[in-house]
Amino acid sequence: MSGAWLPLATLATSLLASLIIFALPEHRHSIRTTVNILAATLKLALVAAMTWGVFQGRFYGISYEMLPGVRFVLRADAVAMLFAGLSALLWLFTTLYAVGYLEGSPNRSRFFGFFSLCVASTLGIALAGNLFTFFLFYEMLTLSTYPLVVHRGTPKALRAGRQYIIYTLGGGAVLLLGVVLLYQLEGDLAFRETGHLMGSDPARYPALIGIFALLVAGLGVKAALVPLHGWLPTAMVAPAPVSALLHAVAVVKAGAFGIVRVVYDIYGIDFAASLGVLEPLAWVAAFTVIYGSLRALWQSDLKRRLAFSTVSQIAYIVLGISLFGPLGTVGGLVHLLHQGIMKVTLFFCAGNYAETLGVHRVDELDGAGPRMPLTSLAFTVAAFGMIGIPPLAGFVTKWMLGRGALAADMAWVIPVLLLSSLLNALYFLPIVYRLWFRPLRGDWPAERALGRLETHALLLWPPVFTAVLTVLVGVLAAAPFSPLAWADLVALRMYLP
Amino acid sequence: MTSALLYVLAGALLCGGGLAGCLLVRHLLRRLLAFNLLGSGVFLLLVGLPAHRHGSDPVTHALVLTGIVVAVAATALALVLIRRYFHLTGRVSLPTGRQEDR
């Protein structure tokens, strides 16, 4: 088994980092930070190496029998690298940001330990080679994010944690049921680009439809599909880096990514279309898109508004998946990345406002632009991206989705997209307007001086970088190795006979 | 071999009575008495049934001797515990009811 070490090493970097951090005493801040950043950098390098190898057609994987008839499989394929690349890249930024954000606060050993564990689980989800392995890491993710959500230890945080755990564990149980039923019916199925179930017995179709519903319901909890999204806005009490992690890198993405795996690599897009399960999925996604945007409109708390925006944006991914045809696939997959980059920027900025100025509510943001120009610029770029203004990242996605909808004969999706963009604009533009064009009313709620710049350097640069990325992935969408090009590559393999 | 059968019947009835005593009686000493009766019933069955079918069976005698030793060890231990329990709390039966909620 050549190339087994690379996926293992990628997993091990963050796993080991987490163990080392747990073992370190609370006060060893500098060692902890060094370990964190080293691990994140190393992991990024490893993922990059692996991505290059996958592009070259090399095979990376490991597989062994964990239970009778059930294998533990890690495998790096094109889709896996899409997600792995995203999480490795954003982990680096989020770690830097978190180091700055949590400076001087208690329980950092615990925080960074679980933080690394969480990223290890995400990598595992990306590299999982079959549904069983996917489930393994999916549940690990649930467990390792709980301590992050309740990190602050306040009654509110504990309540949010309880809600989070009820939703996700319930979803996990449903998913487990689906997975076991599928194993019962079809045996151990490795992920394969064209799916497995094309040739199955028509008598099994009803059962397969039921299993599909179970799987999507289980995954939909983390992907925050309406009506399973309740935990996401509540979990906003967590510190900003955690929100960034939940929304952009790990949790909701894990759900969306799982739906990608189930639709493409287990059922096969052709078979799923012929079962007739894609259309209902598209309806749910479309409803979630609109619902999330509408709810975001009424939120006065900045982070809650962003949270509902996530509900809506993740549904774009699912929508793309449920559009039969390469274009829809490309749209969905590329949004997996683009949304991550944009949303992480937005949360970083929100965190900066909260940390530096003590601002939590939208109507307190008046005049923040001149006070924190770089942060506000990054926020503005990401917000425009979300709305879908060309040539930013969001525009690419929406364009591909629209074309995909037409190709799949589901023209009703177009108005949904338009309406959603309108709503996006309605809830983002007022913020941008307040930032730049409204004068400051009185004092900031809790202003703090953090360094020479507008805020702490570690808080400032990560959002700036990701904002630049938001521009770049949009402008350079046609270049090789852009997310779009990579998604094209994936889609090509999926629709091969 | 009908006489063995009589003892078998007695053993069966002792089992029933002893079990009822163990489950229903609250006083610890009485419960221990019932336990001993139950034991005697089981031993009678253990010896009596093979004796009825095949005649005297020394293997069962050995087993019952072992069983008696175990029973007497348990009884003596239980008596020590009961006496000490009484000594500390003045109770001769275990409290019932909501002990699970403590």
Next chain:
Amino acid sequence: MTELWLDGLLVCALLATAAGALLSRDLFRAVVMFIAFGLLMSLAWVRLRAPDIALAEAIIGAGLSGVLFLDAVSHLRRRPAGGAAEDD
């Protein structure tokens, strides 16, 4: 035939003493009944041609257990509900 009658009588006595040990109001009486039961059991073992057990039963059931029980009864009577030292 007489043997059978004797056995029947013995079994009846066994059951009667057992019932006495279980149902007696007075604890002391119950223990005495239990000792009598042990003696009768010893006889029963003899009738089942198990002399080893009979010997053991006579020493244990009637003798040792009886003394242990009697001693316990007298102890439990001597100090009715006096223990105040409930510690935890």
Next chain:
Amino acid sequence: MSSLLMAGLLFTPLAWAVLCLLLAFRAARLASVIGMLLQMALSLALWAWVAEQGGFFYHLGGWAPPLGIGLRVDGLAVTFVLLTALVGAACGLHAGLYLDPSRPWQRYFWPLFWMLWAGLNAVWLAGDLFNLYVGLELITLAAVGLVVLGGAAPALEAALRYLFAALIGSLAYLLGVALLYAEFGSLSLVGVGEGAGSASPAASFALLIMLFGLAVKAALFPGHTWLPPAHGIARAPVSALLSGLVVKAAFYVAARVWLELGPALEAAVVGVLLGVAGSAAVCWGSWQALRQPQLKLVVAWSSVAQIGYLFLLFPLSHGVPEAVSLQAQQGVTLQVISHALAKSAMFLAAGNLILSVRSKRVEALAGVSRYLPLSLFSFGLAGVSLMGMPPSGGFAAKWLLLQASLASGQWWWAAVLLVGGLLAAAYVFRIYRASFQEVEESDPFYHPPRSLEIIPLVLALLALGLGLVAEPVLSVLGLPFGGEVLSP
């Protein structure tokens, strides 16, 4: 070689019991550490031997069954022997540091501990019905002795409850043995199994009454009432031993008897009844665990729930295809092993936490997460296994049982498994919740020595890692007999 190993395995715990009775606490502790190492080495060697050469029968005293007593040294038995060595040694080491040597009665911990170990090994290896009875009694009395150690009133009350339940259970089992002996004229498990070719009402009743007795000893709902007080009141290492190993012994006997006799006696109804009782135990135990104010009672009630899962073996191994039955057996065995590791880890960690916060109550844990991360972490890892979350052994067990229940068409057990997992999560997360609560003041806790904290961590990690190596472990469990008989 293996003959010597067997002799050593049987001799060591009994001999050390004698030795430790004669020594004072500290000397006995030193001797026990040596003994534990020896016993570990012996168990490991025997396990390796069996993994390589296959199982065998060992005739004690050189006399063959049915008159003599044969020990059945198969993969399952040696795995449990090894498990006992692991958990036993961990609890012993923990106890050596945890117990207060200045109390005069603590010296009796060691001989009782070794007797318990001897009894457990006797039960895992037993191939003889009456020998099993004696072994079970050895375990019972040693366990009661450990619970009552110190002789405080609540401990006495719990011990008396436990003693009576266990004694009635043993006698019920013995009654079954008497009936089986009367019918088949044999005491060896294999001999009786061969005799029970066709359904016989007396044998069926015997099976029923044995299972009843053993279920009470294993604390199956509704015969569980003795367990929470006993496991809650005992000292932490003792509770760990009791919950981790002792209740499993009764279940193990029940499973062996069932698998030997159940199929021949067409006892499907009994199986379903036991399954229903197990399901009720899962729900009721978890519910009670959720509302206990005391930490150790939460853990004890969780044992009631987790034992419930084991009894799903009975409906899932009767009247189903061979492959499904095998899956259920493997799943239950994994559950036994992972619960033994996880629950003992949890009790030991709970003991450390109680030591640190100086209170038994759950609310007292507020802030522990900040100052005492290690014990809490062990507790949490053990909780992962109890919840059946991957990659723990508990998850592997749950997966296999889910598959077995769906494959057998008895999907309702799958529902029990899933609901049970969620309920377990509820009570485990309740503890986390309490411990994550932030308190303003500075570190108010007693910090136990590092070695006390390491032991539960190791056990919890083993429980967690078991899922990853479940396949190799299961392959040893299913080893066939080599047919070799060891006797002069």
Next chain:
Amino acid sequence: MIERARQALLGAACLLFTVCLLWAVRHLVALPAEQQALSVLLSRWLPDSGVSHPVTAVLLNFRSYDTLLEIGVLVIAGMVGISLARTSALEDPAMRSADPLLHALLRLFLPLLVLLAGWLLWAGSSRPGGAFQAGALLAAAGVLGRLAGLPMAFLRPGTLLRAGLVLGFSVFLLIALLGALDGRAFLAYPPGLAGALILVIEAGLSLSIGMILLALFVSAPVAPEEDADGGPPA
């Protein structure tokens, strides 16, 4: 009310149990009589066992492992008993009988009982009797002596008592190991020595059994003013 219902339920269950048991017994006694395989085996192997009384042969040779563990159970009971004993003075003045007649009787009776125990032990190899009966008799003698207030210093919880408790057990255990070290199975006696070794084991067992039962009798709390020493929490 619930308690009533519970009791009624349990009573009904016991009744059902008895009926089922009787029904099972009815089936069992109706089975055809046949030659008992174990008895045949026993009489065939008896000459090799070293003793001529079949029950003793089963107890101390064929199924000696049961006996070993059973003595273990007794030892445990004894240990727990003395671990709970809180009495420092073993002679309870309230118990001492002042009756001179009783003392005289006892002086006569006790040696007789001990002698009888010895005889039972010796007889065990060829006829009914053996270690357990002898040990129980010793214990009974001890109980009598104690009730009469005879001083018994050896029952003070101490090394001597503990050594006495496990004497028989350790002798048994060491002899059991002998066979294994010899290359044969655990608990196998060296050829030709079985009879002698069994007698040695039985002698040790009698002493220990007597001591354990006596210790259990003595260790029960007697004095009302003794301290109630609870354990530490947890």
